[in-house]
Amino acid sequence: MTDRRDLQTFHPFARLNGLLDGVPAGRSAIDVPGLAPGAPILLSVGEPQNQPPAFVAEEVARAAAGWSRYPPPRGTDAYADACLAWLTRRYGLPTGLIDPQRMFLPLAGTREGLFFAALATTPATPGPGEKPAILLPNPFYHVYAGAAAAAGAEAIHVPATRETGFLPDYGALPPEILARTTLCYYCSPANPQGAVADLAQLQDLIVLARRYGFTIAFDECYAEIYTETPPPGALEAAVALGGALGGGALDGALDNMLVFHSLSKRSSAPGLRCGFVVGDPRQVRAIEGLLRVGSAGVPLPVIAAGTRLWQEESHATANRARYQANFAVAERVLGNRFGFRKPAGGFFLWLDVGDGESATLALWREAGIKVLPGAYMCAGGTGGTGGDNPGTPYVRIALVYDAALTEAALARLGEIL
Numbered sequence: 071m072t073d074r075r076d077l078q079t080f081h082p083f084a085r086l087n088g089l090l091d092g093v094p095a096g097r098s099a100i101d102v103p104g105l106a107p108g109a110p111i112l113l114s115v116g117e118p119q120n121q122p123p124a125f126v127a128e129e130v131a132r133a134a135a136g137w138s139r140y141p142p143p144r145g146t147d148a149y150a151d152a153c154l155a156w157l158t159r160r161y162g163l164p165t166g167l168i169d170p171q172r173m174f175l176p177l178a179g180t181r182e183g184l185f186f187a188a189l190a191t192t193p194a195t196p197g198p199g200e201k202p203a204i205l206l207p208n209p210f211y212h213v214y215a216g217a218a219a220a221a222g223a224e225a226i227h228v229p230a231t232r233e234t235g236f237l238p239d240y241g242a243l244p245p246e247i248l249a250r251t252t253l254c255y256y257c258s259p260a261n262p263q264g265a266v267a268d269l270a271q272l273q274d275l276i277v278l279a280r281r282y283g284f285t286i287a288f289d290e291c292y293a294e295i296y297t298e299t300p301p302p303g304a305l306e307a308a309v310a311l312g313g314a315l316g317g318g319a320l321d322g323a324l325d326n327m328l329v330f331h332s333l334s335k336r337s338s339a340p341g342l343r344c345g346f347v348v349g350d351p352r353q354v355r356a357i358e359g360l361l362r363v364g365s366a367g368v369p370l371p372v373i374a375a376g377t378r379l380w381q382e383e384s385h386a387t388a389n390r391a392r393y394q395a396n397f398a399v400a401e402r403v404l405g406n407r408f409g410f411r412k413p414a415g416g417f418f419l420w421l422d423v424g425d426g427e428s429a430t431l432a433l434w435r436e437a438g439i440k441v442l443p444g445a446y447m448c449a450g451g452t453g454g455t456g457g458d459n460p461g462t463p464y465v466r467i468a469l470v471y472d473a474a475l476t477e478a479a480l481a482r483l484g485e486i487l
């Protein structure tokens with residue numbers, strides 16, 4: 071188990087910096103508008119490179135009086151209304167499904183909520199003989215593992231590989247592990263593989279969590295970035311299942327689940343730090359308690375800008391079109407090399423290059439292209455599922471620039487690898 075005082079050890083970018091430390095960047099030889107000649111190309115971080123709509127700055131300025139106030143932990147009614155209206159539109163939910171007073175919280179992005187979910191669901195002092203477990207996909211977003219370690223739980227890394235359709239099959243775990251599970255993380259669209267769960271998979275997981283009494287943290291921060299069809303959401307699955315006790319009543323419909331959304335990818339605004347969680351009132355309350363002691367909150371001017379962003383669709387549609395164009399480029403340039411397949415969602419390529427670390431070094435040294443070795447997003451050996459690190463053959467590439475740069479960078483990558 072990772073010591074909570076040493077969470078940097080498995081941070082993927084700390085490991086990437088270690089790998090490239092002292093290795094000079096090659097000249098990219100990529101000539102695209104807006105890029106200084108020979109400048110390195112950073113495809114390692116999933117940070118959108120286009121700007122959020124101009125009205126963000128206007129809304130922040132209009133709400134500037136809010137800078138003199140501490141952020142209210144429950145945000146504003148207008149923010150809650152905008153988020154719930156968006157969810158209702160996006161997923162075709164029945165009105166009244168989510169009580170904003172008990173089942174909703176604003177968050178400074180999904181990361182802090184995903185982190186606090188582990189603390190909220192896992193007992194600080196487990197009883198004698200108890201060994202809480204937190205389930206996470208392998209590969210995984212590093213915050214899941216950090217949160218499990220901080221909560222003092224055993225992290226169970228469940229393969230999300232080609233063989234499992236790039237999503238974890240938690241239902242295949244032994245009942246002994248499920249019985250001591252407090253939380254599981256489920257990311258759809260998945261970072262890094264871009265796999266999307268269908269409604270039946272989401273429903274099965276909710277049923278499993280209710281049977282064993284654990285909570286699911288549905289990480290849906292890539293929900294708005296997809297190549298063809300809008301990914302189904304956990305809330306739709308919960309509605310289709312009816313209430314926690316069955317029978318179609320909506321009371322208890324969100325039991326055992328927390329659903330996380332963010333403006334970071336939808337609106338290309340990761341710097342705004344603005345998102346929300348909806349779900350099981352017991353867990354939402356526990357997260358609120360933790361946020362009130364451990365979070366800086368979401369400032370009112372940010373809440374004002376966030377309100378408008380959740381209300382507005384056209385910028386999100388344009389944003390999605392950018393990523394779709396990048397994937398069309400990737401399909402054209404890569405064909406079926408490196409196991410390429412157009413992912414259903416997200417904005418990453420997860421390419422099988424044989425040896426992710428040496429490919430990363432070669433791309434950096436020869437062309438100043440920075441990518442992330444897949445192994446750095448996975449646990450292997452004793453930390454994983456007992457086998458080798460499933461990310462070893464892969465690199466993750468974030469397609470966060472425009473189509474011209476994407477085309478040039480992928481063509482260069484093809485030459486080098």
Ligand SMILES: Cc1ncc(COP(=O)(O)O)c(C=O)c1O
Nearest residue numbers: 116179180181211261291332334
């Ligand atoms: C899978 C996944 N979840 C959550 C986050 C956190 O995003 P934010 O806190 O900006 O909403 C990220 C960010 O890259 C991510 O990749």
